[in-house]
Amino acid sequence: MIDYIQPDYEVVRNKDLCVKCKVCVRQCANQVHAYDEKRDALYVDNSKCVNCHRCVSLCPAHALKIVKTDHCFKPSANYTEDIIKDIYRQADSGGVLLSSMGTPKSYPVYWDKMLINASQVTNPSIDPLREPMEIKTFLGKKPEALEYLPDGSIKTEKYPNLELKVPIMFSAMSYGSISKNAHLCLARAARELGTFYNTGEGGLHEDLYEYGENTIVQVASGRFGVHPAYLRAGSAIEIKIGQGAKPGIGGHLPGSKIGEDVSRTRMIPMGSDAISPAPHHDIYSIEDLRQLVYSLKEATDYKKPVIVKIAAVHNVAAIASGIARSGADIIAIDGFRGGTGAAPTRIRDNVGIPVELALAAVDTRLREEGIRNNVGIVVGGSVRSSADVVKAVALGADAVYIATPALLALGCHLCRSCHSGRCNWGIATQIPELVNRLNPDIGARRLVNLVTAWAHEIMEMMGGMGINSIEALRGNRLMLRGIGLSQKELDILGIKHAGE
Amino acid sequence: MKRVYVNEEWCLGCRLCEYWCVFSASGEKHFPFAFDGGAKPPAGIQVEERGSVHFAVNCRHCEDPLCLKGCISGALSRDGYGAIRVDKTKCVGCHTCIALCPYGCIVSGGDNMPIKKCQLCAGKDYTPQCVSHCPNNAIVFEEDEDL
Numbered sequence: 353m354i355d356y357i358q359p360d361y362e363v364v365r366n367k368d369l370c371v372k373c374k375v376c377v378r379q380c381a382n383q384v385h386a387y388d389e390k391r392d393a394l395y396v397d398n399s400k401c402v403n404c405h406r407c408v409s410l411c412p413a414h415a416l417k418i419v420k421t422d423h424c425f426k427p428s429a430n431y432t433e434d435i436i437k438d439i440y441r442q443a444d445s446g447g448v449l450l451s452s453m454g455t456p457k458s459y460p461v462y463w464d465k466m467l468i469n470a471s472q473v474t475n476p477s478i479d480p481l482r483e484p485m486e487i488k489t490f491l492g493k494k495p496e497a498l499e500y501l502p503d504g505s506i507k508t509e510k511y512p513n514l515e516l517k518v519p520i521m522f523s524a525m526s527y528g529s530i531s532k533n534a535h536l537c538l539a540r541a542a543r544e545l546g547t548f549y550n551t552g553e554g555g556l557h558e559d560l561y562e563y564g565e566n567t568i569v570q571v572a573s574g575r576f577g578v579h580p581a582y583l584r585a586g587s588a589i590e591i592k593i594g595q596g597a598k599p600g601i602g603g604h605l606p607g608s609k610i611g612e613d614v615s616r617t618r619m620i621p622m623g624s625d626a627i628s629p630a631p632h633h634d635i636y637s638i639e640d641l642r643q644l645v646y647s648l649k650e651a652t653d654y655k656k657p658v659i660v661k662i663a664a665v666h667n668v669a670a671i672a673s674g675i676a677r678s679g680a681d682i683i684a685i686d687g688f689r690g691g692t693g694a695a696p697t698r699i700r701d702n703v704g705i706p707v708e709l710a711l712a713a714v715d716t717r718l719r720e721e722g723i724r725n726n727v728g729i730v731v732g733g734s735v736r737s738s739a740d741v742v743k744a745v746a747l748g749a750d751a752v753y754i755a756t757p758a759l760l761a762l763g764c765h766l767c768r769s770c771h772s773g774r775c776n777w778g779i780a781t782q783i784p785e786l787v788n789r790l791n792p793d794i795g796a797r798r799l800v801n802l803v804t805a806w807a808h809e810i811m812e813m814m815g816g817m818g819i820n821s822i823e824a825l826r827g828n829r830l831m832l833r834g835i836g837l838s839q840k841e842l843d844i845l846g847i848k849h850a851g852e
Numbered sequence: 853m854k855r856v857y858v859n860e861e862w863c864l865g866c867r868l869c870e871y872w873c874v875f876s877a878s879g880e881k882h883f884p885f886a887f888d889g890g891a892k893p894p895a896g897i898q899v900e901e902r903g904s905v906h907f908a909v910n911c912r913h914c915e916d917p918l919c920l921k922g923c924i925s926g927a928l929s930r931d932g933y934g935a936i937r938v939d940k941t942k943c944v945g946c947h948t949c950i951a952l953c954p955y956g957c958i959v960s961g962g963d964n965m966p967i968k969k970c971q972l973c974a975g976k977d978y979t980p981q982c983v984s985h986c987p988n989n990a991i992v993f994e995e996d997e998d999l
């Protein structure tokens with residue numbers, strides 16, 4: 353058989369620098385590097401390299417680099433190299449193309465087309481190092497007005513809320529798609545930061561119940577690992593209707609990632625593919641959703657907020673309006689640039705809409721309908737920096753979900769081969785020797801560092817705007833200006849153009 | 853005193869510690885230069901390995917060091933930091949210390965050549981290079997109970 357696909361990357365070793373320590377040989381789980389005893393020489397198989405930089409990062413002599421091959425097809429702006437290669441792949445396999453992490457396609461990133469305001473002369477900016485600055489956030493349904501009893505105590509019913517010290521949470525990544533050590537890093541960091549991580553749809557490993565106060569437990573269409581103790585273990589329950597990277601389809605975890613622990617946690621047989629149905633078969637309407645929301649509330653004595661997570665799709669505002677009336681406390685919207693452990697490539701790259709537009713549309717719609725206080729809004733799906741967080745809050749979000757940045761903090765190099773199950777950084781794998789590469793002491797510290805740094809930056813930007821509480825930034829779209837956007841885009845985002 | 857301790861749970865067997873040790877002891881400024889002359893680990897630290905279990909062992913700088921007691925040429929001594937150091941100009945390579953060390957931490961430098969052992973990176977301000985370059989915190993430099 354002819355191999356139509358030539359390697360994408362070339363491993364370049366500088367022989368002047370290499371000391372033949374063979375660290376690269378030992379560390380590349382893809383077996384790209386090898387050592388020949390007889391010749392005392394290292395050699396490579398470029399075809400197996402996924403460009404994860406494990407060898408590059410660990411080479412003590414800085415002797416390695418990975419370059420994109422300059423081997424090329426005749427250039428075409430229409431039949432690009434990617435398209436040609438995908439066709440070869442499918443002609444080889446006859447199968448659906450699978451990919452991991454967020455889409456690499458060059459769709460507009462609206463975060464980068466919005467600019468943040470700052471005070472000058474007429475209203476003073478605030479120095480967060482010297483003056484109080486509040487970024488604590490309460491997530492959930494808020495009362496419309498307060499009523500008091502004659503003795504002065506509050507009569508109004510209080511709804512369960514999540515208290516976040518920073519408006520940033522770690523979004524759903526299941527145990528199975530990522531390793532137990534990765535979960536442990538997220539759980540420990542969430543505890544230290546006073547925020548939450550999300551189990552994803554794979555259940556909760558028994559060793560992680562102790563982090564329950566900082567855990568959001570997810571209920572997805574496959575219902576993997578869902579039982580009463582699991583529901584009670586977390587501080588909130590998230591019903592996953594959809595995921596930004598693959599709206600309209602369910603999760604897929606290859607059997608190769610389902611070993612003993614994952615199988616016990618998910619309550620499914622070892623080695624079986626875990627394929628979640630595309631819809632929840634008990635939810636065909638907002639009324640059905642309401643039933644599930646209330647079943648979950650009933651199961652947890654109405655003490656925990658229920659989140660409904662949806663992918664950002666064309667009618668997102670109308671859908672969110674329905675969810676806000678379903679009894680759910682929080683809506684999570686996941687944009688189409690969001691990551692995934694495994695998704696059909698064509699769906700990842702072509703289905704859904706950007707989260708910035710979805711957020712603005714949902715916030716506007718809920719305000720117009722007077723039901724914005726019914727729910728908290730959380731957005732995810734490519735929130736990449738503290739500036740993105742500030743812009744999201746100004747567009748109307750209560751908090752954000754981050755996943756890809758969290759994985760990057762843990763060492764992920766976005767090689768986008770999570771679905772292979774051989775993550776060289778110990779994140780998206782269940783192979784014990786690879787999982788061990790992620791020491792939770794290091795990982796949790798790096799996550800805490802990242803979010804702490806973002807929190808400082810958020811406060812700096814708020815201070816610059818003369819705002820000292822995140823509440824005053826929320827939905828404050830006057831703090832944003834568009835740059836290079838059409839009138840239609842500005843209208844949807846509800847912001848003015850720079851200069852206006 | 854502070855010693856290098858191992859967390860075998862996190863050791864990957866990558867052997868970076870071994871190479872950084874050789875570099876540290878070489879006194880060279882550029883990593884590859886340390887290996888020009890054919891130098892090969894182990895020196896002060898060595899990774900023991902069987903199957904998927906790995907851990908790095910090195911000198912315990914014992915309270916009551918048998919190596920020092922047994923040294924026939926007075927090449928071994930304890931410095932002000934508590935580290936057992938070797939004076940390469942005095943060591944005759946008799947390997948008595950190697951035979952005596954209960955931890956198997958001293959490495960032969962070849963027949964009649966000075967031995968190699970951990971000196972806690974005395975030449976690098978006592979910042980153990982093995983520890984600072986371990987990718988997974990599998991070795992730590994900590995104050996702990998005396999041996």
Ligand code: SF4
Pocket residue numbers: 365369370371372373374375376377394410411412413414415416
């Ligand atoms: S890790 Fe670097 S120095 Fe060691 S063998 Fe590989 S390329 Fe050479």
Ligand code: SF4
Pocket residue numbers: 363379380381382383384385400401402403404405406407408418776
């Ligand atoms: S797959 Fe990763 S570790 Fe292996 S050669 Fe490529 S970049 Fe290096």
Ligand code: SF4
Pocket residue numbers: 862863864865866867868869870899906907908982985986987988989990991
């Ligand atoms: S550098 Fe660390 S992980 Fe690597 S072999 Fe040495 S002790 Fe083990």
Ligand code: SF4
Pocket residue numbers: 856869872873874876895896897910969970971972973974979980981982983
């Ligand atoms: S502390 Fe320094 S001398 Fe001792 S084993 Fe580590 S690298 Fe070698």
